[in-house]
Amino acid sequence: MASQEIETLASALARLPGLGPRSARRAVLHLVKKRETALPALLDALLSVQDTLEECRICGNVDTQDPCGICSDPRRDAKSICVVEDVADLWALDRAKLFSGTFHVLGGRLSALDGVRPEDLAIPGLLARVEAGVDEVVLAMNATLEGQTTAHYLAERLEDFPVRITQLAHGLPVGGELDYLDEGTLAQALRARRPLG
Amino acid sequence: MASQEIETLASALARLPGLGPRSARRAVLHLVKKRETALPALLDALLSVQDTLEECRICGNVDTQDPCGICSDPRRDAKSICVVEDVADLWALDRAKLFSGTFHVLGGRLSALDGVRPEDLAIPGLLARVEAGVDEVVLAMNATLEGQTTAHYLAERLEDFPVRITQLAHGLPVGGELDYLDEGTLAQALRARRPLG
CATH class of the missing domain: 1.10.8.420 (RecR Domain 1)
Structure with a gap:
């Protein structure tokens, strides 16, 4: 060239x-x-x-406004938080237009292999939001070992709050990652979400 | 999103x-x-x-200068012209660093199916360059039916000029396109180029 x-x-x-x-x-x-x-x-x-990209100070989404379009949308149910590992997962769920609540981006998942510890994830922000009053937390981690470990860790951290904790139904194929799934599978998983335990 | x-x-x-x-x-x-x-x-x-992209007025290459870097390079042999269908083909040959002459981009190949006629290709510019004095024209069309038709058409148009007309050796796999070939195949095809006829 x-x-x-x-x-x-x-x-x-x-x-x-x-x-x-x-x-x-x-x-x-x-x-x-x-x-x-x-x-x-x-x-x-x-x-x-x-120049307009910012990280939402509430949920960690990346958008051209802060708070992001989802957090500042009055039609969204701020009392319902869907926790995801990554912005890509948030976008995947949002594209499917299945969840009318808000999101929370952890920025990763617990991983002994990669040395990701709880303090590396956006957990304090989540706890603060739950403490301020939330009805339901949907744990929408990837169906991987690390994702599920993260979900269980979060469930433990949240168990003292008066909040319903659910996780995506296992319509997710084992080993699959949210961003790669078709909307039908995402829909089934969201619809059949069940209490953790 | x-x-x-x-x-x-x-x-x-x-x-x-x-x-x-x-x-x-x-x-x-x-x-x-x-x-x-x-x-x-x-x-x-x-x-x-x-803002800097321009079409070379000599060969039709697209570059940030006009004449392009190849045409204005004094180490290049301007008496030897390699005629290609497309800028992509020029780049493919140039990347392989096998040809020390200059190029001429036709901007397509003759095609009854697509309605591409001789007057749609940059043939007048090529004839003018050959008329001004050129030792060799290498017809480096794709090894497709339309590419070879174009090569034969050009050979006919050039036969009255005192110029050696060659074409790439059939090291090219039939149906293959220049831009997809590995440099080894391109090298073999260029090295074994032979007079047309």
Whole structure:
């Protein structure tokens, strides 16, 4: 490839998940060919996102406003909190439009292997929200060993609060991750959620 | 996904070849998480490419300068022209660093099916370059029926000029396209190029 600028763009694109060096070059070529349409569209989209992205101080979602669109939506039931590991999981559940409450992003899951301890997760914020008065906490961890360990840990931390603790029904395939599931499976899992214990 | 800006970014990314809606969302999430590093890097790369991209008036390559880096490189042999269908093919050959001459991008191949006729391709520019004095024209079309038809058409148009006309050796797998080939195959095909006829 001829110029340094084009090489730099190719390697910036190649670092995106799902794009390798070869597909990044094809993407560059697409952008180069459509430099009147696709290139400015992508640029504008990136620019409008860049400076406005913030982490919601309530739930940890990433949005262009703080509090995020979900937390500041009056139609949402703030008394019901769905706890997820990651922003990707929040988006997956939100896309399915199945949960009318709010969310709480832990920012990971407990993992001895990766050295993730309770103090590395956004648990104090969750406890503060529950303490302020919440009817239900839905533990929507991934159906992995670490996810379920995290769910049990949270259930223990929450057991002294007057709150209903539920977890997603095991419609989730074992080993599956929320962000990869189809909405039908997510719907079944949310609908059949049951008390932890 | 919460905000309109993030949705817009996801759909701009989903239009890149190789990224579908789901992988585009994962790419957005990656950019959102790495909004201090990966997002500005991609933005800067796009910005530095956006306004500087030009089509080389000599060969049709797309570069940040006109004439392009290849045409303006004095170490390149301007008396040897490698004719390719597309900018992607030029880049593929150039990456392999096997050809020390210059290129000419046709902008497609003759196709009855797609209604591409000789006047739709950058043939006048090629003829003008050959007329100005060229030792060799390498016809590096794809090894498809349409690519080979185009090669034969060009060979006919060039037969009255005192120029050696060669084509890539059939190391190319039949039906294959240049941009997808490994450099070893490209090298073999270039090294064993033979006179057309």
